[in-house]
Amino acid sequence: MYYEARTHEIIEVQNALQAAIRIKSGQLQTYQVMKWKSKDGKFFMYAVPDGHLDTMLLELAILRQKIDIVNSPYLQVESITNGWIKGAETLAKYLEEAESSTLIMKSNAQLIVGKPKGHERAWFTCGCCGNYFYGNVQEQQKFDQDAGYGICTNCHLW
Ligand SMILES: [Zn+2]
Incomplete structure (x- = not known):
């Protein structure tokens, strides 16, 4: 998925x-x-x-x-x-x-x-710590990670 x-x-x-x-x-x-x-x-x-x-x-x-x-x-x-x-x-x-x-x-x-509208959520693997998390697609896009990857909340704090 x-x-x-x-x-x-x-x-x-x-x-x-x-x-x-x-x-x-x-x-x-x-x-x-x-x-x-x-x-x-x-x-x-x-x-x-x-x-x-x-x-x-x-x-x-x-x-x-x-x-x-x-x-x-x-x-x-x-x-x-x-x-x-x-x-x-x-x-x-x-x-x-x-x-x-x-x-x-x-x-x-x-x-x-096209572009996500803001409500879409999906599962991502954190490209930093490897955590599997459910995140907002629009918010994750700014991290510009490879497909299926994102940055989790914990890592984003850094
Ligand atoms: Zn992380």
């Missing part, structure tokens, strides 16, 4: 295969999220890079959002180890399966697009 502490940019594509091709192209920035519409037209799908530090594309969190409801929450339906998947077509199959997945891993996932 490292992605919840980061800010993202959305890139809209036609379908799961287009998303998979972009992800496998090596051209994707780690803050970029692929968005497409599910085949049945019910959901917006999001593939969010969720690995750690320099291996951000190793893991993908797959989120789903109902189209016909305004401000519908993000459901995390899948966590894909992209690093173990060979080609774009195989990855696309996993992405398509997530479109109709009945397993909900997280029913109110956070996806920050």
Whole structure:
């Protein structure tokens, strides 16, 4: 769930295969999220890079959002180890399966697009003392730490 502490940019594509091709192209920035519409037209799908530090594309969190409801929450339906998947077509199959997945891993996932508004909170590892803490994303951004890292209150006092 490292992605919840980061800010993202959305890139809209036609379908799961287009998303998979972009992800496998090596051209994707780690803050970029692929968005497409599910085949049945019910959901917006999001593939969010969720690995750690320099291996951000190793893991993908797959989120789903109902189209016909305004401000519908993000459901995390899948966590894909992209690093173990060979080609774009195989990855696309996993992405398509997530479109109709009945397993909900997280029913109110956070996806920050653009700048955080100030209310978003997420888990961080303190880059100074190693503590795991729940912090405010906007406040942590000024420390400019690597993905998933922040500075905890104790260390900030220094
Ligand atoms: Zn600390």
